[in-house]
Amino acid sequence: MTSPDPTSQADLHPEVDALAAAGQGSGIFDEHHPPADELISDCVHCGFCLPTCPTYALWGEEMDSPRGRIHLMKMGKEGAVELDDTYAQHFDACLGCMACVTACPSGVQYDKLIEAVRPQLERNHRRSLPDRLFRGMIFILFPYPSRLRVAAVLGELYRRLGVRSLVHRTGAIRLLPARLQAVEALMPPAQLRHLATRTPAVTPAVGTTRRRVGFLTGCVQRVFFADVNQATVRVLTAEGCEVVAPASQRCCGALSEHAGREPEALQRARELIDAFADAEVDTIVSNVAGCGSSLKEYGRLLRDDPEYAERAAAFSAKVRDVSELLAELEPVAPRHPIEARVAYHDACHLGHAQGVRSQPREVLRSIPGLQVTDIPEAEICCGSAGIYNLVNPEPAEELGRRKVEHVLSVQPDALATANPGCLLQIRRYWPGELPMFHPVELLDASIRGVDPVAAAGSRGRPALDARTSEPGTF
Amino acid sequence: MTTYTEEYRALVAQTGGGQVTEAFRREVAAAVGPGGLISEPAQLRTYECDGLTGYRVVPALVVLPVTTEEVAAVVRACARHRVPFVARGAGTGLSGGALPVADGIVIGLARMRAIRSVDVADQRAVVLPGVTNAEISAAVAQHDLYFAPDPSSQVVCTIGGNVAENSGGAHCLKYGFTTNHVLALTFVSPDGEVVTLGGDAPDQVGPDLRAVVLGSEGTLGIVTEVTVRLLRRPEAVRTLVADFPDPGSAGDAVSDIIAAGIIPAAVEMLDELAIEACEKAVQAGYTLGCPAALVVELDGVGAEVDEEFQRVQEICRANASTNIRIADDAGERARIWKGRKAAFAAMGRISPDYFVQDGVIPRTKLGSTLTRIREMSDAAGLRVANVFHAGDGNLHPLVLYNGAVAGEAERAEHLATAIVELCVEQGGSITGEHGVGSDKACSMTAMFGPEDLTVMARVRAAFDPQGICNPGKVLPTPRLCGERPGPYRPHPLEAAGLIERM
Structure with a gap:
């Protein structure tokens, strides 16, 4: 199946007939995978999701809470509401952080629900110019x-x-x-020196090869965080992995998927599966929480595509966050001490969406001298959330400042997080300069015997009374 | 009909009667600002119910004030226009206490969530009503203090709702209910006056109006600030889970523990179905297939706790306990409680729909009552899971059903009501802690005689003569409780011009 150029807005309308229409599409939704009744009815309206929902934390409004949004979905299916700006705004306001999925005792799959609604809005609701x-x-x-x-x-x-x-x-x-x-x-x-950097197509393992792994280089990651990619490759090879990074790989489609641009996301998923088709790897590693979470969803995304459904499921089964893989492998590369107190920030798409919480901490704790500190209110999103801080800057700013206050409260020497979006967001509101790392960068430094926290000097830790009235500068 | 007195009928017939007009809307908007007003139909519908989804009424308007003054201004507008109002916290109530009133407004307190002050030396804190129960304990944990009442929904339910419902929780066996832990309230009366009830001192001068308001389920006014009492964390806490071959043995063990002079911080029981749901939800390590499990927690001074903990284990074994799991550390204890506290919400894992019932029986009747519930469940062809605070006989049977099967919801509702009636018959009551709300107002007559209800209605009318404050809750409305409207007869108070019927 060929798909049109994914950048064109007009092409966001899928060929509905060609796709299996599961569920009873009704009300204001079309027949192409509307939010399923059985998923909606799992919600018993107990409210346990409220305290972990960032928008409820900000505004205290039912319709901007997970159970309120599910209530709106139910009304949508019943045709009891209009699909207008008011209706759409409550789904647009959702960060998609999935904290509610973690909090829900009834196992409501809000992730599947919101991911069903967003494409519906893209197709059936016309936004302002x-x-x-x-x-x-x-x-x-x-x-x-x-x-x-x-x-x-x-x-x-x-x-x-x-x-x-x-x-x-x-x-x-x-x-x-x-x-x-x-x-x-x-x-x-x-x-600028990084802009010319490319991850080699194959990097051999140091010493005995224990695994052959594929590596997703990302978009923003490879341009702005090329050093994280280099660190990832160095760490993986030091731990005995041969790293394969097909040069043909393009965007994984995570941003598109999380924004409801389904045809675009599907096309990117197919292309990425093709790009790794000849890589002959057992594991595909991502070092970006948002991308990894999307890769693990390929099986579901492409379930209607007869040509790709099986390959997508097999692909997803191989995907691991880099910390998952490192925690799985018995460490072989010697670590050198980094004496620092590092606050670990759970990226939502790693913690809530992938359930990966202990592994990045384990990776950090494998560094001698490094003290890993949790951040209060860790379950609440920092406001980055893919493109959220671009399209909804005001709530994103409130959440960013709130997160920074909590990070400040534990007085770290440095911050570690496995998502570039979180890093940029927290840095924007940080008063002064805090050394920020991907966990894998710290591990790389430890293996290489350098101390990046000390190198950043004492400017890392601001006085506790520092407040976030002025956005941090780069 | 002797269920209600004439005076009672006249008193509860007062229900505002005003309309949400454009003028009213403008007044309210002036009080809270445009950002504090919700009026779009789709948005209003997300407020149509609380944690009890069986009853739904769409309010005419939702207001989200942020200060006591704003609440008072909104209430004054309601009083002037005779518009009914319903206060709402997190909307987790299980008896429909925050069910909106048609043509009325909802006053949501979710934006009033600051912790005003913490007085460590005097062990109290002043908090706004939208602060969650668990946030209070979290905020004072660094001082080794905590807020004792611990309803299972404590991570989400708010102190305002706890005050309205006089909430208990697993540990109320030893520590009492919310009323035992609240010193003072800032209270907006239904005419919009702001008063302080109670005070910082533990003993009150004059009638204890704080206690009258506490547990009145939002029918006497709105609480906008709460001074709570904080307790020092106990030196030692020990927790175990004991499995039993049948609920009767578990019930006997509870009676024996209390009879031995031990007052556990908590004694909870879960039956087989409840365990299945909890395990599916949070994998708390309960034994699947076990017919009855007791969670027993002791706290206090180290030496005393250790000795009593041994005694509890002996008692459990003497009552045929098949397995005893002892929590070794705080993490293990947290897991045990996480399982117990997620129990209601976890029912979604084993059944599409369910009714949460709440009744109280004398502790000594645990075994026999459970047997009766089993028989009733079999006869109705519906599953009933049991989770309860065994220490004080507070049962929470969960009637499981599938709303998609025609007639099953009605059968389930009938069974749930029959179970509560069984509780009263056993010498217990219709609610332990979930409140009467909308759900059980009609069952009040099963417990209270006409004079009792009349006195309650008089108290309510003294606070709220217009009947605009959460009308239709707690006190039964005769017309809605299976009674056909009779011929109109003026009440003496009405004839005297002291009250009027709309």
């Missing part, structure tokens, strides 16, 4: 490393030529709409 343009811009840029590299160079010019400090000094930045301000503020600094 500025909203469509803004979302379109995101999806024309982010899933394309080549375009991101151009953007990164422009961003660096903007910074280095003094334009950035000028627009901030004159206050001109505040003339921009909130969403564009968010883009401006979240754009990470690019290290």
Whole structure:
């Protein structure tokens, strides 16, 4: 099955006839996988999800809580409501953090429900023109490393030529709409030497080969966090893995899937499966929580595709977060001490969506001298949530500041988290400069015998009374 | 008909009668600002029920105030326009206490969630009503203090709701209910006055109106600030799970423990079905297939706890316990409680629908009552899971059914009601802690005579003469409780112009 160019908005309408229509689509939803009645009826309205829902924490409103949203889905299926802006806004406001899935005692699969609703909104609800343009811009840029590299160079010019400090000094930045301000503020600094870096197609293991693993290099990750990818490859090879990173791999479709752009997500999934088809690996490793979570969903995403359904399920079964794989492997590479107190931040798509919580901590604890600290209110999202902090900058900012307050409260020397989005989000609101790492970077440093926390100096730990009134600067 | 007195009928007939007009809406909006007002139909529907989903009424408006002054201003507008209002916390209640009233408004307190102050030396804290029960304990844990009442929904239910329902929990056997842990309330009366009930001192001067309001299920006014008492964490806590071959033996063990002079912090019982659901939900390590498991927790001074813990194990073994699991550390204890506390919500794992019932029986009748419930369950062809606070005889039978099967919901409701009536027949009561709310108002006559109900209605009318504060809850409305409306006869108070009927 060939799919149209995924960037075109008009092509978000799938060929419904060609796809099996499971469930009884009714009410305001179409017949293509509406939220299933049996999943909706699992919710007994007990409210245990409320305290872990970021939007309920912010606004205290039923319709912006998981059970409220499920209630809205039920009404949607009954046709008791209109699919209008009011209805859509409550699903758009959901971060998709899946904290409610962790909290639910009845096992409600809110992840499946929200992922069924989002494509319905994309197909059946017409957003305002500025909203469509803004979302379109995101999806024309982010899933394309080549375009991101151009953007990164422009961003660096903007910074280095003094334009950035000028627009901030004159206050001109505040003339921009909130969403564009968010883009401006979240754009990470690019290290120009990294822009030319590519992960080799095959990197042999150091010493005896214990595993042959595939490696997803990511989009934002490979452009702005190329050093994390290099660290990942070094750690994996040091632990006896031969690392295969097919050069043909493109975006995994996670951003598209989480935004409800189903045909685009499906096409990207197919292409990625093809890219790894000849890799001959038992394990496919991701070092980005959001991507890994999506890869593990390929089986479900492509369930209607006769050509890919089986391959997708087999692919998903092989996917591991890098910390899962490292926790599985008995460490062979010697570790050198890093004397530091490191706060570990659970990325939602790792903790809630993949249930991976203990492994990254184990990986960090394998470093001598390193003290791993949990952050209070760890279950609440930092507000990054894929493209959420770009399309919903105001609640994202409140959540970001809230998270920073909690990180500050444990006075860490550094922060570790396994998702670039969380890292950028927390850094944006951090008062001063906190050394931030992917757990695998710390492990890499430990194996190489360097101490990146000490290298960052004492500026890492701000005074406890530091508050987040001014966004952090890079 | 002698169920109700004429005075009672006249008193409960007062139910506001005002409408949510444009003028009213403007007044309320002026009080809370546009961001505090919810009026879109789809949004209003998400407030149509609380944790009891069987009853649904869409409110005309939802208001989300953030200060006592805002609550008072909204209530004053309601009083002026005779518009009924219903206070709502987290909406986790299981008796429909926060069920909206048609043509009335919901005053949601979910945005009032600050902890005002903590007084460590005097062991008290001042909190706003939207703070969750568990947040209070979390906020004072660093001082080695905690808030004792622990309803199973404590991670989500709010202190405002706890005050309204006088909530208990697993540990109320030893520590008592919310009323034993609340010193003072800031209270907005149904005419919009703000008063303080109770005070910082443990003993009150004058009639204890704090105690009257506590447990009145939101029918006397709205509490906007709560001064809670905090307890020092016990030096030692020991927890075990004992399996029994049948519920009767477990019940006997509970009686023997109490008879031995031991007051456990908690004694909980789960039956086979309840264990199955808990294990599916949270894998707390209960024995699958075990007909009855007791969770016994002791706390207090180390030496005393150790000695009594040995005695409890002996008593369990003497009552044919087949296995005793002892929690070795805090993590293990937390797992045991997580399983127990998720029990209701976990029923979704083994049944599409269920009724949570709440009744009380004398502790000595545990075994025989459970046998009767089993017989009734078999006769009705419906499964009943039992989770309960065995120490104080508070039963929570869960009647499982499938709403998609025609007639099953009615049969389940009938069985649930029959079980509560069985409790009263055994010398118990219709509710232990979930409250009367909308669900059990009609059952009040099973427990109280006409004069009792009349006195309750007089108290309520003294606070709320217009009948605008959570009307239709707790006190039975004769017309809605199977009684056909009779010919109108004016009440003497009505004839005297002291009250009026809308």
